[in-house]
Amino acid sequence: MAATGVGAGCLAPSVRLRADPATAARASACVVRARLRRLARGRYVAELSREGPAARPAQQQQLAPPLVPGFLAPPPPAPAQSPAPTQPPLPDAGVGELAPDLLLEGIAEDSIDSIIVAASEQDSEIMDANEQPQAKVTRSIVFVTGEAAPYAKSGGLGDVCGSLPIALAARGHRVMVVMPRYLNGSSDKNYAKALYTGKHIKIPCFGGSHEVTFFHEYRDNVDWVFVDHPSYHRPGSLYGDNFGAFGDNQFRYTLLCYAACEAPLILELGGYIYGQNCMFVVNDWHASLVPVLLAAKYRPYGVYRDSRSTLVIHNLAHQGVEPASTYPDLGLPPEWYGALEWVFPEWARRHALDKGEAVNFLKGAVVTADRIVTVSQGYSWEVTTAEGGQGLNELLSSRKSVLNGIVNGIDINDWNPTTDKCLPHHYSVDDLSGKAKCKAELQKELGLPVREDVPLIGFIGRLDYQKGIDLIKMAIPELMREDVQFWFLLLFLQVMLGSGDPIFEGWMRSTESSYKDKFRGWVGFSVPVSHRITAGCDILLMPSRFEPCGLNQLYAMQYGTVPVVHGTGGLRDTVETFNPFGAKGEEGTGWAFSPLTVDKMLWALRTAMSTFREHKPSWEGLMKRGMTKDHTWDHAAEQYEQIFEWAFVDQPYVM
Numbered sequence: 258m259a260a261t262g263v264g265a266g267c268l269a270p271s272v273r274l275r276a277d278p279a280t281a282a283r284a285s286a287c288v289v290r291a292r293l294r295r296l297a298r299g300r301y302v303a304e305l306s307r308e309g310p311a312a313r314p315a316q317q318q319q320l321a322p323p324l325v326p327g328f329l330a331p332p333p334p335a336p337a338q339s340p341a342p343t344q345p346p347l348p349d350a351g352v353g354e355l356a357p358d359l360l361l362e363g364i365a366e367d368s369i370d371s372i373i374v375a376a377s378e379q380d381s382e383i384m385d386a387n388e389q390p391q392a393k394v395t396r397s398i399v400f401v402t403g404e405a406a407p408y409a410k411s412g413g414l415g416d417v418c419g420s421l422p423i424a425l426a427a428r429g430h431r432v433m434v435v436m437p438r439y440l441n442g443s444s445d446k447n448y449a450k451a452l453y454t455g456k457h458i459k460i461p462c463f464g465g466s467h468e469v470t471f472f473h474e475y476r477d478n479v480d481w482v483f484v485d486h487p488s489y490h491r492p493g494s495l496y497g498d499n500f501g502a503f504g505d506n507q508f509r510y511t512l513l514c515y516a517a518c519e520a521p522l523i524l525e526l527g528g529y530i531y532g533q534n535c536m537f538v539v540n541d542w543h544a545s546l547v548p549v550l551l552a553a554k555y556r557p558y559g560v561y562r563d564s565r566s567t568l569v570i571h572n573l574a575h576q577g578v579e580p581a582s583t584y585p586d587l588g589l590p591p592e593w594y595g596a597l598e599w600v601f602p603e604w605a606r607r608h609a610l611d612k613g614e615a616v617n618f619l620k621g622a623v624v625t626a627d628r629i630v631t632v633s634q635g636y637s638w639e640v641t642t643a644e645g646g647q648g649l650n651e652l653l654s655s656r657k658s659v660l661n662g663i664v665n666g667i668d669i670n671d672w673n674p675t676t677d678k679c680l681p682h683h684y685s686v687d688d689l690s691g692k693a694k695c696k697a698e699l700q701k702e703l704g705l706p707v708r709e710d711v712p713l714i715g716f717i718g719r720l721d722y723q724k725g726i727d728l729i730k731m732a733i734p735e736l737m738r739e740d741v742q743f744w745f746l747l748l749f750l751q752v753m754l755g756s757g758d759p760i761f762e763g764w765m766r767s768t769e770s771s772y773k774d775k776f777r778g779w780v781g782f783s784v785p786v787s788h789r790i791t792a793g794c795d796i797l798l799m800p801s802r803f804e805p806c807g808l809n810q811l812y813a814m815q816y817g818t819v820p821v822v823h824g825t826g827g828l829r830d831t832v833e834t835f836n837p838f839g840a841k842g843e844e845g846t847g848w849a850f851s852p853l854t855v856d857k858m859l860w861a862l863r864t865a866m867s868t869f870r871e872h873k874p875s876w877e878g879l880m881k882r883g884m885t886k887d888h889t890w891d892h893a894a895e896q897y898e899q900i901f902e903w904a905f906v907d908q909p910y911v912m
C-alpha cells in the first residue's frame with residue numbers, strides 16, 4: 258500500500274500512535290487533520306477533523322473498530338441506500354484520545370502542532386498518546402522557597418517554584434513545597450484553599466521560642482505547605498516595602514527553614530508523613546539555612562541521615578548577608594559559625610574599624626548542600642568566575658564537582674497563546690493572525706498609533722541593576738530616531754532596591770512626553786499586562802548585565818515575539834542568533850549581542866527591525882522557530898532527577 262512515512266519521530270517523545278494492518282490498507286482513504294495542542298507535563302490534546310470529506314468514497318467511511326476500549330468511537334456507518342452523507346466532523350478527542358485506526362505523521366518539519374493522520378502497514382498497535390514519562394526512581398522531594406506562583410510571586414523564582422514541583426509530581430514523585438503564608442490584604446485570597454493542619458511547632462531562635470503553624474493545600478498532586486507566623490502578615494511586597502527590604506528578613510527566613518526541616522517529620526499529608534528519606538530542594542538564600550540545619554542539628558542525632566539537599570541558585574546577587582553579631586540568633590551550635598562566616602573585602606567595608614565580618618546564608622548552603630544547581634549551564638560557569646561569582650566564585654569553584662546547570666522550563670498552561678485568558682485574541686504557529694490583532698489592541702490600549710508596519714519593542718523587568726535598564730535609558734534618544742514604538746513595563750516595589758525609584762519614573766514620564774507617538778512606560782506589577790505585552794510586541798529587549806536563566810525570553814519565543822538579548826548566562830543558552838545562511842537554510846530564534854554596550858545593543862535592534870520590515874518571510878521563520886522550541890518543564894525535571902540520583906550516591910554532608 259502507499260503508506261506514508263511514520264510520523265512518530267516527528268512528535269513529542271510521549272506521543273506515538275499506530276494503526277492496525279487492516280486500517281493501514283485503507284491509508285489513502287483515511288486522511289485526517291489533527292492538531293496536537295501541547296499541555297503541561299508532556300500531555301497533549303488531539304483535535305481531529307477529516308480533511309476533504311467529499312473526496313472520500315462512501316464505502317470506505319466505515320472505520321475499523323476501536324483497538325482499545327474507550328478510545329474515540331468511530332462514527333456510525335452510512336445507511337446502505339442513502340446518499341453518502343456529509344462526514345460529521347470528528348469531535349475534539351480530548352486528552353489522550355485519538356482515532357483508533359489512524360497514525361500520526363508530522364507535516365510541519367519542526368512543528369508538532371500540525372499533523373496529518375494517515376495509516377501505515379508496518380505499525381500494528383495503538384500506543385497511549387497520553388503517556389506521561391515517569392521517573393525511574395521516585396522520591397520524596399521537599400521544595401523550600403520564599404515564593405511560588407500563584408500564591409506569592411515577585412519574579413522568576415516564583416514562576417519556577419510554582420511549576421517545577423508540579424512537573425516532578427507528574428513524573429511520580431511525592432512532592433511538598435514549603436513557603437510562607439504571606440497575608441498582605443490584597444493577595445490573601447490566593448491562600449483561601451489552604452487549610453489549617455492542626456500542627457504547630459515552637460522554634461528556638463532569636464532569643465525566644467517562636468510558634469509557627471502549618472497550612473496545607475493539595476493541588477496538582479503537590480502538597481503545598483504554608484508556614485504561618487505574624488511576621489509574614491504585613492502590607493508591601495514579599496520582602497520589603499517602599500522603605501526598602503524588611504529589617505527582620507533574616508528572622509522570617511530562619512523560621513521558614515526550621516519549619517521546612519520539621520514539616521516532613523510531623524505533617525501527615527494524605528495520611529502519612531514524608532519521613533526522613535527526602536531530597537530537600539532549597540531555593541536561593543531564603544531557604545539556604547536548611548542544609549546547614551540538616552548537618553548541624555539533625556544528622557548528629559541520627560535524623561535525616563538518609564536525606565540529601567540540592568541548592569538551586571536562581572540569583573547569586575542576593576545572598577542573605579547580615580552582621581556576624583546575628584549568628585547567635587540563628588540557634589546554631591557555635592562550632593558551625595565557619596559554615597556561614599563571611600568577610601567582606603576591605604573595599605566593601607564602611608569604616609576603618611569595620612572588620613567586614615558577616616554571616617551569609619547562601620554561602621552556608623554552598624558549603625553544606627550535597628548538590629548545587631544553577632538555572633542554566635552558562636550561569637553555572639559564570640558563577641565560578643570573578644566577574645560572575647559575586648564573591649562566592651572561589652568557593653563555588655571548589656565545589657565544581659557537584660555544580661551543574663539546568664535551564665528552566667515554562668508553564669505551558671499559563672503561557673500558551675492558543676488559550677491564554679489574558680489575551681484579547683488567540684493564535685498559534687499555524688495561524689499568526691491573532692498576534693497582529695493582539696499588537697493592534699496593545700497599541701490602542703497604550704494610545705500609540707495603530708500600525709502593523711512599525712516594530713513594537715517591549716521590555717519587562719524589575720527595577721534592578723541586573724536588568725540593564727540604564728542601558729536602555731542611554732539608548733532611547735538614538736532609538737527614537739527610528740520608526741519604532743517602545744513599551745516599557747517595570748516591576749515596582751522591588752525588594753532589594755527598596756522603593757520604586759522616583760527619578761526613574763520621572764525619566765519615563767519625560768520620555769513619554771518627548772516621544773508621544775513612540776514611547777510608553779508603566780510601573781507596576783500586573784501579570785495580565787505582562788502577558789499582553791509578550792503577545793503584542795514584535796521584539797522583546799533584555800539587555801541584562803547577567804541573567805541566571807531568564808524567563809521572559811522563553812515566554813517571548815513561545816508567543817512568537819523575537820528576543821534581542823545580551824548574550825549572557827541563560828540568555829546565551831536559550832536565544833540563538835539569527836543566521837540567514839545556516840547549513841539548513843535560515844537558523845536562529847533572535848539576537849544575542851555581546852559585549853554589553855549601547856552601540857552593540859542598538860546594532861542588534863536595528864538588525865532585528867530591518868529584518869522585521871524588509872524580510873517578512875525570514876521574520877516569520879524566526880517567530881515560528883521560537884514558537885516550536887520545546888520549553889516544557891518535563892525535560893528539566895528529568896535532569897533534576899539525574900542530579901538527585903547523584904546526590905544519593907554520595908554520602909551526605911557532615912562536619
Ligand SMILES: Nc1ncnc2c1ncn2[C@@H]1O[C@H](COP(=O)(O)OP(=O)(O)O[C@H]2O[C@H](CO)[C@@H](O)[C@H](O)[C@H]2O)[C@@H](O)[C@H]1O
Nearest residue numbers: 412413414571747748781782783784787804805806807808
Ligand atoms: N511589572 C511586571 N508585572 C508582572 N510581571 C512581571 C513584571 N516584571 C516582571 N514580571 C514577571 O516576573 C518574572 C521575571 O522573570 P525573570 O526570569 O526575569 O526573573 P528574576 O530576575 O526575577 O529571577 C531570577 O530567577 C529566575 C528563575 O530561575 C531566573 O530566570 C532569572 O534569571 C533570575 O534573575 C517573569 O514571569 C515576568 O513576567
